[in-house]
Amino acid sequence: GQPVLAVVGRPNVGKSTLVNRILGRRAAVVEDVPGVTRDRVAYDATWSGRRFTLVDTGGWEPDAKGLAARVSAQAQSALATADAVLFVVDATVGATDADEAVARVLHRSGRPVVLAANKVDDQRLEADTAALWGLGLGEPYPVSALHGRGSGDLLDAVLAAL
Numbered sequence: 001g002q003p004v005l006a007v008v009g010r011p012n013v014g015k016s017t018l019v020n021r022i023l024g025r026r027a028a029v030v031e032d033v034p035g036v037t038r039d040r041v042a043y044d045a046t047w048s049g050r051r052f053t054l055v056d057t058g059g060w061e062p063d064a065k066g067l068a069a070r071v072s073a074q075a076q077s078a079l080a081t082a083d084a085v086l087f088v089v090d091a092t093v094g095a096t097d098a099d100e101a102v103a104r105v106l107h108r109s110g111r112p113v114v115l116a117a118n119k120v121d122d123q124r125l126e127a128d129t130a131a132l133w134g135l136g137l138g139e140p141y142p143v144s145a146l147h148g149r150g151s152g153d154l155l156d157a158v159l160a161a162l
């Protein structure tokens, strides 16, 4: 079948918003309250004439204490069925402990990873992106899932990874 891209990251970084941006419609559930997406939801996506399956993850109530373990376990299980991973980080917050835990899981997996530095809504925020090189997953792609800024370059990188 077509290649599978799993979208992983901690709650509220904008995974579902980015999924909707990629799909070009409001299919994935976006909420101001984190944890509304069901565990895993798959969609058919197309970019530059290539079709792939896009898997949105999430769907649990985050509690601060178990967050890093929970989100990295979810990344791990998403990896089982994914050909490549789109790892979403909130560039305005920077890399948290949970982000670093996910980065270790992804790094160990050897699977291709594209790192999205989300919520870079304007030029002024672009400087926040560089710090995410520290996750050791290569180039962070600045993007605004909300406004679409940078999503073309991000998707070109995704296609190269799939």
Ligand code: GDP
Binding pocket: 009, 010, 011, 012, 013, 014, 015, 016, 017, 018, 029, 030, 031, 032, 034, 035, 037, 058, 118, 119, 120, 121, 143, 144, 145, 146, 147
């Ligand atoms: P998820 O939990 O990772 O799936 O995150 P959601 O997609 O549900 O988004 C969580 C919150 O972040 C919502 O209030 C979104 O509107 C907001 N958000 C998502 N992407 C962006 C972005 O690029 N810029 C800004 N400013 N907010 C965003």
Ligand code: MG
Binding pocket: 015, 016, 017, 029, 030, 036, 037, 057, 058, 059
């Ligand atoms: Mg979500």
